[in-house]
Amino acid sequence: MMDWLGTDLWTLAVIVGLTVITVISRSFFFLSDKAWPMPGWAQRGLQYAPIAALSAVVVPEVITVQGTLISSWQDARLFAAAAGAAAFFWKRNVLLTIVLGMGVYLPLHLGLGW
């Protein structure tokens, strides 16, 4: 059954916090009226942090069940992720990645129960 209005103060506070994060990250270097220098290591760290953050979220969602490594290759997520990544490097298109990835996921997951 769908959950329509369910929420709690903690979740709402996190959503407000995430909104502040959007404003701060998108306006970071014009938050202040003054220019301020950034240490070199932090500037270089910006090269790597975004892909690391995405990978840290994505990889466990593809190859584990609640943190336990999957023991069977018969898992729809593996094939969907591989197809999605291949689709991305083929056409460089986010939408196509999702469409082809789900096109592999749904038949395996619903049809074969993987």
Added chain:
Amino acid sequence: MFLNAELRRHPAFMQGLRTLAPQAPGIAAWGLMTGVAMVKSGLSVFEAVAMTLLVFAGSAQLAATPLMIAGAPAWVILATAFCVNLRFVVFSLHLREYLMHLPRVRRLWHGYLCGDITYVLFVRRFPQPGQTAAERLEREAWLTGNYGLNWFSWISASLVGIVLANFIPTHWGLGFAGILCLLAIQCSLASSRLRVLAAVVAGGVAVAAYALPLKLNIVVAIGVAVAASLSLERLRSLRGAAGA
């Protein structure tokens, strides 16, 4: 900001809007999917609507959702969202010279509403910041028209997705579309070997350290991956210097 009549009446407003138009169906499809994925991952309709209207950052929303459902501490969720959003920090360094003449609140509104696609289109259309007041106004109006349509396409499609999610059984696993979306953005960032290394290390550490409480595995994974890439980068430059 698109409610500002001076910007809306400027001819550059419609030009900026028209430049975004070819991208709008793709943005809408992504928004639709994000709406479905948030609800199918376990957020209530009310929470998903609040996320859509307030947070306005698809990749951060999709990364934060599983952490919220898992009950991770707020600071871990916010730190993860900030890391996912770090590309915007880089964009803001570039946009600074286009916006610094404006009062702070107005700058922050523009920053908040300027997503990936608008940034790319904007700096392509205007490689140089405006020199005169008229040029600056033109850029501001173009930016506003461009992100105005982006905002509308994204928000309306996300809300439709949240409603549609109610008619789709959860066991179909459509929440996985959100992971595929993050995967696509991850692939788009894999532009150098050291970045690929950062992704591999972060993924491995996130799985290996999964047992850590409070979803700290995410934070540890980011830290280890960034440190590994920076060290290797330094090692490479030292070797390069020695070889020269």
